[in-house]
Amino acid sequence: MQGRLLLVAALLAVAGCGGTPTDTPVTSETVTPAPTPPTGEDLPTWTNAPDTVSENATIQGNFLARQHEQELIPHYGRRVGLRIENGSGVLLEYRGNLTVTEEVVRTSRRYRGPLSARFLPRTDGATSAAEQRYRTGNGTAVRQVVDGRVRVASQSYVSRFEPAFQPEDNYVAALLSAATIADHSQPRTYVATNEFEDAPAATTPVYLRDPRELVVHALITERGLIRSLRVTYTASLDGERVDVVQTVAWDQRPPAVSTPTWGTETGHRATR
Numbered sequence: 001m002q003g004r005l006l007l008v009a010a011l012l013a014v015a016g017c018g019g020t021p022t023d024t025p026v027t028s029e030t031v032t033p034a035p036t037p038p039t040g041e042d043l044p045t046w047t048n049a050p051d052t053v054s055e056n057a058t059i060q061g062n063f064l065a066r067q068h069e070q071e072l073i074p075h076y077g078r079r080v081g082l083r084i085e086n087g088s089g090v091l092l093e094y095r096g097n098l099t100v101t102e103e104v105v106r107t108s109r110r111y112r113g114p115l116s117a118r119f120l121p122r123t124d125g126a127t128s129a130a131e132q133r134y135r136t137g138n139g140t141a142v143r144q145v146v147d148g149r150v151r152v153a154s155q156s157y158v159s160r161f162e163p164a165f166q167p168e169d170n171y172v173a174a175l176l177s178a179a180t181i182a183d184h185s186q187p188r189t190y191v192a193t194n195e196f197e198d199a200p201a202a203t204t205p206v207y208l209r210d211p212r213e214l215v216v217h218a219l220i221t222e223r224g225l226i227r228s229l230r231v232t233y234t235a236s237l238d239g240e241r242v243d244v245v246q247t248v249a250w251d252q253r254p255p256a257v258s259t260p261t262w263g264t265e266t267g268h269r270a271t272r
Contacts, residue, residue, distance in 0.1 A: 057180070058181070060177070061175075061179070062173045062177075064176055065176075067224030068225055068250075070224075071224055072225070075253075076100055077097070077099045077100075077250070077254030078097070078098045078249070078251075079095070079096070079098075079250075080094075080163075080166070080167065081095050081165075081245070081247040082094040082164050082205070082245070082246045083244070084237065084242050084243070084244050085243055086240060086242050090112075091113050091237070091242065092111065092116065093111075094109070094164035094165060095108075095109070095110045096108070096164075096166070103136060103137070104134070104135065106133065106134050106135070107131075108130070108131065109164075111128060111130070111161070111164065113127060113128075118162075118207075119164050120146060121159040121162075123146050126146050126147050127147065128147055128148070129144070129145060129146045130144070131143070131145075132144075133160075141153075144161065165205050165246055171202070174202070175200065175229060176218060177194075179193060179194035179216060180192065188221060188222045189222075190219075190220045190221075190222070191217070192217075192218040193215075193217055194215075194216035195213075195214065195215055197212065199211035199214050204231075204246070207237070208235035208236070208242075208244060209236040210235060211233045211234070211235040212233060212235070214233040215232050217229070217231075225252060228247065228249040229249075230245070231246050
């Protein structure tokens, strides 16, 4: 790919992340630094990367974000997750999937917990919900379910369920700016970590106030694709301190997307 040199210092520059689209992304593990820095064919080829890297090298977020975006073109899948809990239990468990191909864009969102109704128009008291949208050149089909009952199907003009968490354009760059390469013991995978006392702008949902003590964990391929990001922190929700975990995972080769049955049934055809 044009502009790719050999490995990490302009990209892994000397040191220096708010929330988008029912699988659970890769979980974090306790990291043990690799005994020796990567060499030879193990070196990554991120944009502007130098030809050597040490475990304490740091990432230049903007360069990595551009390379990550290029790796996802023209089709990709993205899975996001958000979990909010307090001392009494889980307040919200949210999952959002996005699949993009040359012909189709498909999204799905699932909500569970007493905070669900906050994101669902005209559904006071709801504790679980799901929405799917399937869009092609022929139109859009929609299916919404609230507390186990189908609310609407295949009407493209219905009000959308709001995403509980949706990464913004600068999400990757902000969270991984000056992140440290902590481990390279997994073949062709780099583990990066970062910490923030205060959250960078637009890296957490706006309804969560005063996010503090962010810990970031990322898995990055040698070509600069960020396989997963996991962020943990505390925040204030309606005046109460809560614990939060938000995750994002990307797939260069998402599974094929077929037209859903609810999008083709008689009386439920996709509409423009």
